[in-house]
Amino acid sequence: MTDIFQLDGANIPFEPGQTVMQAALTAGHYIPHLCYHPEFKPHGSCKVCTVKVNGRTAASCTMPAEAGLNVESNIEEMNGLRRTLVQMLFAEGNHFCPSCEKSGNCMLQALGYDLEVHTAGFRHLYPDRPLDASHKDILLDFNRCILCELCVRASAEVDGKDVFALSGRGITKHLIVNAESGLLKDTNIALTDKAMQVCPVGVILPKRVGFSIPIGKRRYDQRPVSAQALDDAPRQADASGSCDVCEGTP
Amino acid sequence: MNAPVKPKLRIATTSLAGCFGCHMSFLDIDERLLTLLDLIEFDRSPLTDIKHCGSCDIGIIEGGICNAENVHVLREFRKNCKTLIAIGACAVTGGLPAQRNHLDLGSCLTEVYLTEPGLAHGHIPNDPELPLPLDKVHPLHEVVKIDYFIPGCPPSGDAIWKFLTDLIAGKTPELGHGLIKYD
């Protein structure tokens, strides 16, 4: 018997060791996600990928696939939860999309579009998060960080540099730069690093290339994030370690 | 016998801490405005110059809340409009004016009117007619209940058209890919 579970009524085959998310994406079925990236060990922090598994909620990016599971994802109850999570992320940071270089290529924004999020709903916190423009080639805009830890993982696991870390707990949790001065210019980060390519939002930005793709031609102008599931399916990075899925920089 | 004529929906619009871009975008529905005018009529709006909002079916507000007068106008709209819509990034999120929220208001005014080179020896405007600025800029839903939100900076004419026609047809407005935009 081939190992199969059910996702919204469809049969999803899987290989031992795959998570529900990996198997779903491999089979061409999209489950909304933010902190999951096919090349990294799941972090399981954003909870946007939450599904109902045999009636109980679980993060599909960390949930091991098992034969016979009944997984419900595209149902109003789960999409409602996802909407609230996305709204909280918008209210918690400073997301002024009209002036953001990542606009149109941003996964958080694209997810908001897909879920028909018209408002953050909550009170905006408007936190004070100064930029780090110290590096000659790279800008850090902490206002948009969603704490997905992808840059932390990429810098440590792929670049072997440990440039980024998360510090603090709860609402005070924030991204820090691993240098005595706390400034990016005092790290050995390089434009070619994997850490430069993985941020799903507009925090880690190469300088002097903003807004180069005209409105209408950006990644999520073309097709909604849910229609790009296959492009995001789990696969190996090529020999150079580059990942052409990661927004903007192929 | 003729069927009774359906009374037109009465709509009021205003711009608070906004740039009138959303109103301009509203006019971008172009000749569909004529179709719309078969179904609606305008109360207070920059298009009519009526100064106060009467009893209305729909109120559409552009811009966030940055001063005391904004609060009064917003409350007047909430009191008189059955359905209140926040239109555009500023009304929905605070938008551009809210980019001052992490700064101290006093130092903003000092820098703009007193210490910036071009305006040195100026003074901070204090005419009693000027509404007092609020310490922080707020999106509308932080001050009154808002029924619907049309995001975008500004939302396109097509998005506004889709939203209003859904609403007028009694459906829950949905924008969908291409029309929903935060930028």
Ligand code: SF4
């Ligand atoms: S990071 Fe994304 S959601 Fe945040 S301001 Fe930029 S485009 Fe908008």
Ligand code: SF4
């Ligand atoms: S900077 Fe980007 S990649 Fe790093 S934790 Fe924040 S959102 Fe994630």
Ligand code: FES
């Ligand atoms: S994608 Fe699974 S928790 Fe973030």
